[in-house]
Amino acid sequence: MATLKLQDIQGIIVRGYSNLDAACFVLLRIRDAAATRQWLSTLSDQIQNSQDRPAETCINIAFTFEGLKALGLDQQTLDTFPTEFKEGMTAPYKSRFLGDQGDNAPNLWDWGGTDSAPVHILLMLYAMDEVRLTTMYEALAGAFATGGIEQIRKLETFTLKDERGASREHFGFRDAIGQPIIEGLSRVGSPDNTIKAGEFILGYPNEYGLFTETPTVSAQHDRHNLLPNGQNGSREHDLGRNGSYLVFRQLSQKVQEFWRFLDGVTQKTDGASDSEARLKLAAKMVGRWPDGTPLVEAPDQDNSDMEDQNEFAYHHSDPYGFKCPFGAHIRRSNPRDSLDPQPGTQRSIAVNKTHRLLRRGRSYGKPVSPSLNPQEMLNTEASGERGLHFICISANISRQFEFVQQAWVNNPKFNGLYSDADPLIGDRGRNEEVSFDRFTVQATPVRQCVNGLPSFVQVRGGAYFFLPGINAIRFLASFS
């Protein structure tokens, strides 16, 4: 097993900084490449690596393809980046398969879209409290002008925690439970959930036993010899080593529509709300109870002993989806052992391991009700916007994020279904003739079909970023 160079890997790959509650994401545009490289050179010493767990504050940084161009990276090097990163999130054919159409179309986005200012750099700032975050942000922002950069947008976050201090998202569910374990780190877990480092970090073997495609630089361009030689005896220098790709999508959540819809479809015959049926249907859509308990382990009610449970599979314990529906958000975004050709076997798990995501998102906006209680969320008059800054890390955007989004989340025919996209976040269809607005709850003697699901999530912005290793950041700051 390869030893991970933790001091060269940006910290966000290895940890979500759950001890640092305050965070903001700053989107920047490069105006003057030489000044920005100078700025980056100073900043590179402050970038948090994976070696140490920051106690108070930390910074990570990532670049779009347009950003690398604007920084002045030579064409030969730019050409070595993978196509999906070069094309970005908003190419027209991409929008079709990512489900970014209608209200989600990139021309309507607040940032990163086809009609908005280009985003070049993402600065990710984390702190133990808002005061430290503001101080850090102000010190950095004070250097933007001399650094030849302009701020496009500052995306705030809001920490949602339950009474036990566990992280929740705005619909009211526990978040950040189902994560893969990176092989080679101190944290250990079951072999089925332990994934080769090369799936998330460039320069290490992946689940195919290969090195994931990595950007390279010719030796003469790396004048200060900051980068290691490429794999397999290549004379090129490896710009990707210890780096990765980061997918960012700002997803606005229609919290009250979600609970109102569920309330409507679960009402008793006399029109009264049925809070139990409402909660159960919501849990069926997610695949976990609000406290995190997985339905496949506890289909009838939550169980506080199981709220962090992540060691489970589907095929043997729930082959027909009677406990956790096939279309539930977690069963489609990580089907575990349910995939063809041989569900329930190591072969199925091996296929699944090539499509895992490391999630590092943060919520934004004030909750509809701080209690996150569904009844209170229904009764409150809410204003403002709220949602999830969805962030995921993968070494191969196309095989991991794009595949999950297209082949699983938005696939109406996923796992033998017919017109069901993901009930929580799925694209509901292209036009009036074709809609994927059904949620099927497998049951015996007959399944239940919930029709007419509206969209509960709207895309507000997004981009693909390259998350370089620390030495690669120094290289980006040094070439000319």
Ligand code: HEM
């Ligand atoms: C506003 C948008 C979203 C919400 C509210 C949401 C909510 C949730 C919740 C409540 C869970 C279960 C708790 C956990 O395991 O952390 C979960 C898990 C997960 N979500 Fe999402 N999610 C959103 C967007 C997405 C997107 C865009 C993707 C990928 C394309 C995604 C992929 C996943 C994955 C891979 C898991 C873990 C599944 C597992 O390992 O069992 N989510 N999400």
